[in-house]
Amino acid sequence: MESVTTISPGKCILFGEHAVVYGYSAIATAISLYSSCTISKSDHETISVNLENYDKIYEFMTLNELASSFPEQFNQIRYLFMSLHNKFNLNFNNIKITLKSSIMPGSGLGSSASTAVALVSAFNEFYGLNLDKQGISEVAFEMEKIVHGSPSGIDNTICTFGNSIIFQNGTYKFLKMHQDLKFIITDTNIEHDTKLAINEIKTLREEDPKFVNNIFRNIGKLSKAAKRELIKGNKKHVGELMNRNQNYLSSLRLVNQEISKVINTARMFGALGSKLTGAGLGGCVITICKDKKIENIISQLDKQGFKSYLTKIDNQGVRIEKKE
Ligand code: PMV
Secondary structure, three states, X not given: OOEEEEEEXXXXXXXXXXXXXXXXXEEEEEEEEEEEEEEEEOOOOOEEEEEHHHOXXXXXXXXXXXXHHOOHHHHHHHHHHHHHHHHHOOOXXXXXXXXXXXXXXXXXXOHHHHHHHHHHHHHHHHOOOOOOHHHHHHHXXXXXXHHHOOOOOHHHHHHHHOOEEEEEOOEEEEOOOOOOOOOEEEEOOOOOOHHHHHHHHHHHHHHOHHHHHHHHHHHHHHHHHHHXXXXXXXXXXXXXXXXXXXXXXXXXXXXXXXXXXXXXHHHHOOOOEXXXXXXXXXXXXXXXXXXXXXXXXXXXXXXXXXXXXXXXXXXXXXXXXXXX
């Protein structure tokens, strides 16, 4: 094989972020924003890694050199090389890797998981490793642990399998969300740090376990109730559950001024529900409303400098886009 390109969707957590890290249910949907990875044979004996979003190209003479000098910021990529070397005895000479993503890092839309999944899948295809989707997701999960500390695994799962899922304790079930449901995703323009947010919740839980565990239990119940409403397509009920979920996230101190501004604007112009999505303290907000209100809410948010995007579900998950 000369070259392979894979793509993997981004994601949006509809219900249950943070509680999912502690074993409660959460719901996520794959969205049609993509990360892609191309691996090609090259004439040079080197290993070349082009990280387009960071405007960086790294070139290594050997795997040893890669192991000792790959920048720490991308430790998860170094880990992947070394882990595939140990498991499959690969040396990676004469290859050129290009990674790019249309998902902003720190936006809560799964840029790191989606990039990891695309990269693992490209290695899988290029070297014939025979991993199935579950296997790809598991390797991407190991990479996610390096980036985020103790993630739940929901991000790598949804980016691998696509569609919408209800996820709990490492296992998932697909859920067929009603086709009429669309969510407005709005960027607060504040990059968030998932690892930091997870750690802050961990500290809060150590300080007041009763309070935090009680919130998590309630969020878990909301996710289960939301599953039924998402299938039925009852926007009003979905919106109410989103607002309740948001209140809990607010009690966990995950809301900042920009998140509040977006949510208040959306609600002022007729949203049925609005909440942060992902780790919080920045990132994105999701909103549900009647179809006739979508345009105005998006335009009102735009006037305040917040760009929005209307969800389109990705039904396939990671896949091969091109092979030569
Ligand atoms: O903001 P993101 O996309 O990194 O979302 C992380 C969601 C959390 O529940 C906070 C963490 C996790 O691994 O589930």
